[in-house]
Amino acid sequence: GEDVEQSLFLSVREGDSSVINCTYTDSSSTYLYWYKQEPGAGLQLLTYIFSNMDMKQDQRLTVLLNKKDKHLSLRIADTQTGDSAIYFCAESKGAQKLVFGQGTRLTINP
Amino acid sequence: DTGVSQDPRHKITKRGQNVTFRCDPISEHNRLYWYRQTLGQGPEFLTYFQNEAQLEKSRLLSDRFSAERPKGSFSTLEIQRTEQGDSAMYLCASSLQGQVGRGYFGPGTRLTVT
Numbered sequence: 467g468e469d470v471e472q473s474l475f476l477s478v479r480e481g482d483s484s485v486i487n488c489t490y491t492d493s494s495s496t497y498l499y500w501y502k503q504e505p506g507a508g509l510q511l512l513t514y515i516f517s518n519m520d521m522k523q524d525q526r527l528t529v530l531l532n533k534k535d536k537h538l539s540l541r542i543a544d545t546q547t548g549d550s551a552i553y554f555c556a557e558s559k560g561a562q563k564l565v566f567g568q569g570t571r572l573t574i575n576p
Numbered sequence: 577d578t579g580v581s582q583d584p585r586h587k588i589t590k591r592g593q594n595v596t597f598r599c600d601p602i603s604e605h606n607r608l609y610w611y612r613q614t615l616g617q618g619p620e621f622l623t624y625f626q627n628e629a630q631l632e633k634s635r636l637l638s639d640r641f642s643a644e645r646p647k648g649s650f651s652t653l654e655i656q657r658t659e660q661g662d663s664a665m666y667l668c669a670s671s672l673q674g675q676v677g678r679g680y681f682g683p684g685t686r687l688t689v690t
Contacts, residue, residue, distance in 0.1 A: 508684060511677070560622075564676060
């Protein structure tokens, strides 16, 4: 997705917080999303944020949105080994399709 | 309903052959989407249907690709005269209208063209 950029890798220690960052280009996106992809499994929607919000918290997940800078982040508190996966941010283009970033591979170190 | 299913899960084919994939969406979802994901990349939009109508096709969908959703339920994606560059994971998703990001993805069909 040329419109959505993410860093490719993140490595954290078990129990620490993980912060995955994303930048997007389409200021008209209504919703922004975070998906998780584990090996052999489909994409799983983790959370999403409406574009007029700054923050959304859902249990261990916190999404921050800076609309001015077109920057989105996902914070995972108390990262566990089960959080190892590839995380994608995505923006909705109209109501028809999603544009995804390249994905950030999160590795958890014991 | 057990979610979005795709068949087959894996397909190996020789260059030049035709292949067809099937997607069964969640039954009450009127929107169905196809995406392609290559190694190390995020999914890229190919096409979507509202009921049986195909409403948008990406420029990625060359003339060798065709998708159908004949009765507004399951969908098929056919690739004719496959090329090595078609090797990818083909993902299907379904949603209610207006909820493109809150739909569900299937497990994908991994295509390998030799």
